[in-house]
Amino acid sequence: MDNDRPIINALRTKGYRATAQRIAISRSALTNRAHPSARQIYNEVRGAHPTVSLATVYKTLQVLRELNLVQELSFPDEEARFDPYMRPHLNLICQRCRKAIDVEDKAAREVVNAASKARFNVTGLRIDVYGICQKCGRRA
């Protein structure tokens, strides 16, 4: 895939080698906007790379984290999920269907501003809103 160029370059800037597994895992992680878990990415990638291991998926996700291409979201009682949307945003996470959607809203930036006002030097952000999404609420 020719669109793998940016991934390959990003990996190489920090000295990481662009292996087929890393490219496939990165493609999956950076493309999937449903906040997948490592295991879900693993299952996706296995289609094209049947021999890939879950360990490699975890290792690659750590690399992507280091490259600031994904954020890891940990939850109580659940696997961690990975979000490739790196601009300030809200995660709307439905308690019923478990789906998560990213919403860009000025409220996100106001959170950053509020922290800055408190003389806090902001480097990262996580805004989760939990509840019931429109679709699930409808068929309550």
Added chain:
Amino acid sequence: MDNDRPIINALRTKGYRATAQRIAISRSALTNRAHPSARQIYNEVRGAHPTVSLATVYKTLQVLRELNLVQELSFPDEEARFDPYMRPHLNLICQRCRKAIDVEDKAAREVVNAASKARFNVTGLRIDVYGICQKCGRRA
């Protein structure tokens, strides 16, 4: 302690028994504003209850979660931390000293409003701002 009355009542409303351990653990968890981990609470409580077990601490924290008295915050590569501040707020979490402080700011409510606007029925909220606190920044 006479101020344990509210804790005792809260436990009983849902049919939980007010044992000495639960009261001590609850007191610690609801009082400590540093977002302690289960182990830190355990260590605090051991002063007064040397025989308490970590398992009981975990179990009690789940009870407090069910009673909506604390929120559990999971992190990658770290133990979960517990926050008894249940109104909408920002967690400013210092990457250097690991301290976390709660900040009430209207930005928190704007996040809720933004979610509501997206037809999302809000039941919970977590806003983490990561960075370097004033104290740590000063001695950079």
Added chain:
DNA sequence: ATGCTTGCAAATCCTTTGCATAGTC
């Protein structure tokens, strides 16, 4: 060629669970 990466399996760490005993209501 050199050295990073993979995949497997074993290890780790946090958290939960099972169960006999002790305590609450």
Added chain:
DNA sequence: GACTATGCAAAGGATTTGCAAGCAT
């Protein structure tokens, strides 16, 4: 007294690690 909670040890589950063999550069 009936039933829940405790404390211990063992289990569980997600994630990480060690290592020999396989690739990228």
